[in-house]
Amino acid sequence: MDRRTEIMTVAGRLFSESGYHVTSMRDLAKAVNLQGGSLYAHIASKEEILFEIVSHAADLFLAGAAAVPPDLPPAERVARLVEAHLAVIAREIGNATVFFHEWRFLSPERKAQIQERRDAYEAYFARAIADGVEAGVFRVEDPRLATLFVLSALNWTYQWYDPAGPIPPDEFARQYAAMVLGALGADLPLTPGPSPTRGQGRSTEHAGGAA
Amino acid sequence: MDRRTEIMTVAGRLFSESGYHVTSMRDLAKAVNLQGGSLYAHIASKEEILFEIVSHAADLFLAGAAAVPPDLPPAERVARLVEAHLAVIAREIGNATVFFHEWRFLSPERKAQIQERRDAYEAYFARAIADGVEAGVFRVEDPRLATLFVLSALNWTYQWYDPAGPIPPDEFARQYAAMVLGALGADLPLTPGPSPTRGQGRSTEHAGGAA
């Protein structure tokens, strides 16, 4: 990993832990064993670092959605989109946090660039949901609101999901996808047989964040 | 509205628009027609302002949940909790934004105080969901994960919901509650008869944010 990449990686961690504005260039420099001014031999500005982190995360989300075959049946497509989204969060929770939490501090031009990719990403979900409604497998009143509902449920997960916690990422994604499909009015898609005792009571100890 | 209240109100707007750290005390002073130092005749510190805003929002959420009769059937209780949550966001979107976005910048003691209320709030949802599972009206694998799913779908709405937009708050809440109940595996609770043309296509023009 070259110096520049190291700076980006460490910055992703610091920005996600303390916030973009609270993290100073000197904090970052110290974390990579440099003097404050030396960072500028590798990067042009603090905002450039933020942009690279956010842009990288946006690309990961977009690539994940693009990898879902568009000819799959809508319900399966939605499930795959959900899984892809959560896989990105599980793998790069720090960068994902910066993506969701700090992107608004980008310059107008850079923010617009990210907005485009967010729109494109949202469109994958909107299409899958619209297809499902058309095919009669989803029952929603307003597809646009349903899309925002699904994305909301996904986007907030960076606030509380701990990939190292008790729920392994793919089990997490499986259950989450089932709930998303339920929200879309699909009839009990992948729910495993009637074993209502499964997982019960197991307070999974994820502490605060969501609420 | 006395001076102090005015400061809090304006600060809520500024913090939500630009972020807590980007908004300087001088920005705030100017917005209420004071000199920078004069703010300190009314408040002790910048963080005190943040705390009052966050604390106020936490109280609103908690009061909304507490007002839902605990003896209601679980499905209706969840629907009411969802509606109460969205009502707070519709009414105080600025303070709600600060609550969700900036609370982590509070001092450890104050953060802990807010965390307590968030936990109490979450417990309302956890209880309603647990009751529904027990009663057999909800079908979820892991009640804790289901609770986090529901709260995620709700918590993110401050990012994109516009109370002045095309979807009026109570219509918004009604549809949102239906999707939440669907996610919990309740059998098609309040879905109005088969009128799949309703609301269709109406791209509700909420622009980015969610994605």
Next chain:
DNA sequence: CCTACCGATCGGTAGG
């Protein structure tokens, strides 16, 4: 509630 000011720290640069 204002004027004037405090020390600290910020992102960034020059020159080597």
Next chain:
DNA sequence: CCTACCGATCGGTAGG
């Protein structure tokens, strides 16, 4: 990549 430094701005205070 370091040393030394820049102007700007920060939250907050003293004294009136």
